[in-house]
Structures are given as structure tokens and as C-alpha cells.
Amino acid sequence: MFTGIISQNIKRLMKLLYIILLTWLVSCSAKTQDLQTISSDTMKLRTLTEFESYVIRDKGTERPFTGEYTDMFDEGVYACKQCGTHLYTSNHKFHSGCGWPAFDDEIPGAVTRIPDVDGSRIEIICSTCKGHLGHVFTGEGFTQKNVRHCVNSVSLEFIPTTEKLYDTAYFANGCFWGTQYWFNKTEGVIKTTVGYSGGNIENPTYEQVCSGNTGHAECIEVIYDTSKTDFKTLAKLFFNTHDPTQINRQGPDIGEQYRSEIFYTSAKQKQIADELFVELYKKGIDVATEITPFAKFYPAEEYHQQYYEKKQGIPYCHVFREKF
């Protein structure tokens, strides 16, 4: 009798487990279908070979010193093999001797870090298609940035180019909260960081810069996609969103840290800045903007970054006025 009850209970348990398993399988297939639908709608995923799929989708690892990009240092950009998103440029690449391609930085926003299932390492995946790239390590001292993206060659596709796909511009025009507000709204801008530049003190604090004795100006670093915008567009935005005739101030903000200045990083940027300066001068605008070579940029404290985004406000000090 007891045996009968036990076997009946086992049958019930088996049935329950079967239902749970069936429910799980149905929900999984729905998820897969969702993903496929999203993928085909929003991005074109390349068909992968068996080995590419093993690394990119099943998070496998190619054997060291076997990948085609491990020791390649040609000029170009490294894209995600699966979806084509640009992930790294050859400027980020360095020789680590570890057996896999190594990069000490990524194209802003292109790579996502997630805790590895092994509980200790940090896995890196393509931010767009979530394909597995490899792992990221810090504190090894390989380069000044002290970061090593250890990436499987097979997760990447190298696109040779002599053209600069991404560039950086540095502008100072008063309180950097308002400057960042406007540059963040601009098409082609990939990343902005507020900070300090033009002074003599290393790693200055906000309080030091506010004292007006460091020589630093409140400044913005703008990384932009050169296929979508250019330095001239950004420099025009710079002039249109502040009063370049004011010396060492912008409205209520007074002090040399609030001066108007373009820190150019190339002869081409200088030429464009000079041309815009003359164009405004000819319009009767007595421009006080300084145009000087870029030296060093120090990111400001975290609470200054994306200030108006966090606060959901509008700048008091930077109003858009078309001048061109």
C-alpha cells in the first residue's frame, strides 16, 4: 500500500516537473523568437561559422597566439564580427604578449562590461549585439591607461583606413555644465566629459580651479564621429552657445576659469577656429576667444558630469544664438 502511495506521488511529481519543463521551454522559445525578431528589425547580424559562433555566442575562447589580429598593428578600426559596430581603433591597440589582441581603451559606449560567470573576471561584450569579445583587466601596468581589453581575434573584423574615424575637440566657454548640455544634444557627438585644461597644476580639484589661480579653464572634451559631424560644426556650436566677446567671464560667472578658449589638437582644427574667428570679427563681433594648442585635459569630479541631465534642468548661462 505504502509502495502504491509512493509511486503515485512520484508520478505526480514527474508530471509537475514535466509541466514546469514545458513552460520553461515555451518561454525560452518565445524569448529566442523575440530576440530574432528584434535582431532582424534593428540590426543585420552576419551568419557565423561554427567556430565564430562558439566564441561569439557560446562565449568560448580561441587558443592563444592563433588569432589573425594578435600582433597586427595596421591603421584602422576593429568592428564586431557579428553586427559590424565599431569597437576599437588601432590607436587603442598595444602589444601585450599574452597571445590575444590587446586594447587599452574602446570607442565610447561600444563595449559593455559584465561580471563573468566564473565570479572573478569581467567579461566584455559588444554593446549592440551582445556578442562575446573577451575579458577586461586593470592594474597590469601595460600602458598609461592601465587597462587591457583581451579580445578574441575571431570576434573582430579589421577595417583598414587611413582616415580618422573619431576625433576629439576641447572647448572652454564658461560654466562647463551648460557647455556639456549643448554638446550632448549634437548629432555625431559620441561622448562628452567636463574637466579642466590650460593651466599649470596637475589633477586640479574644482575648488582649486574656482580660486582662479591655477590657470585652468572649465573645459569640455568632445569625442565625435567624423562621418556624422566635423570640427567646424562643433566650433560653430561653441560660438553660438556663449558670448565670445566677454573676457574672463560668462554672465554671472566671473574669473579666468570662465574664459572663452578653443584648445586645438591639429593644424586643421586651428585653421578652422581662426577662420570662424575672422568671420565673426567681420560681422562686428569683437571676439575675445583664445585659440591655443591643446596640452592636457583633467576630467572634473563625477558630480559635475552630465549635470543638467541629472538635474533635468536648462542652463542659466548658455543660450543658443545663431551667429553665422
Ligand SMILES: [Zn+2]
Ligand atoms: Zn556586435
